[in-house]
Amino acid sequence: MVKLLDHGTLPVSGRHQVYWEMAGNPDGLAALVLHGGPGSGCREGHYDLFDLDRYRVVLMDQRGAGRSRPAAATDVAALQDNTTDDLINDIEVLRAHLEVDKWLVFGGSWGSTLGLLYAQTHRGHVRALVLAGVATTTRRDLAWLYDDVGNLFPEAHDAFCAFVPEAEDVWTRIAAYGDALTDPARAQAAADAWCTWELAIFETDFESVGGNWTDPAFRVGFARLCTHYFRNFCFRGDDAVARGMDRIADVPGVMIHSRFDPSCPLRAPWELAKRWPAARLDVLGGNDHSALSKAMTTRIRAATDGFAHA
Known part of the structure; x- marks a missing residue:
């Protein structure tokens, strides 16, 4: 300590x-x-x-x-x-x-x-x-992280996209996640889907990484701030x-x-x-x-x- x-x-x-x-x-x-x-x-x-x-x-x-x-x-x-x-x-x-x-x-x-x-x-x-x-x-970095790198992790990327099937491209996908994250009925599920993708590209998950990632509230706050900044291009x-x-x-x-x-x-x-x-x-x-x-x-x-x- x-x-x-x-x-x-x-x-x-x-x-x-x-x-x-x-x-x-x-x-x-x-x-x-x-x-x-x-x-x-x-x-x-x-x-x-x-x-x-x-x-x-x-x-x-x-x-x-x-x-x-x-x-x-x-x-x-x-x-x-x-x-x-x-x-x-x-x-x-x-x-x-x-x-x-x-x-x-x-x-x-x-x-x-x-x-x-x-x-x-x-x-x-x-x-x-x-x-x-x-x-x-x-924009190139964000497109890579939330779309292009899916070429290496197609299973995880398909699941990431499936949560917001209405999204037509990476930008509408980030915005759709942002909207879901401000909806009390969908916020936790959206946060879990977003954060699952964040860790999947490192071939790991919440329990394996441990720490804050195992806290559902942390995942909501993290995903809300990410989508807030990234949908507005920071x-x-x-x-x-x-x-x-x-x-x-x-x-x-x-x-x-x-x-x-x-x-x-x-x-x-x-x-x-x-x-x-x-x-x-x-x-x-x-x-x-x-x-x-x-x-x-x-x-x-x-x-x-x-x-x-x-």
């Missing part, structure tokens, strides 16, 4: 309060963890990505996720006033609240998209970026990350990505690396995506250690 330095719930709007906590060395380098999903929430294992003797690590549950309120798992109002720009503003509110000048930002999966967009918006407050399971959340339009890379060309960074990650193809970080001369792309074998898998954690920890000693 990690001993916390502090924690709290910070009002960021008339509707939302975000939960945050902090552990490590109170005089150490500040670091922020941005979780994936959207909707995964932070976990204690995120502290393992840092040397807590050298870092002061802040975890923040994004709007609607984890211990932030309202929770998308139980209240569809959590989807209101919940956009990428809102999340970026929340990070700044938290940074000012904690009196941090600059911090290293870690983001995994969706958190890597959010971390890149935050850095592009607030370049002066980012010391470095460490990103894992890198996602840029473009409220930034296509290629938003790529368009802003010139703003952070000199920000030191490390991207860690598995060659056979079925959810986020290697092409995304490969293209980013061409636009980001100050960053290094570290390619793993295998299909690990989660920052908390053993292989990912080892490489991420090496990257954060490197910045601590720089």
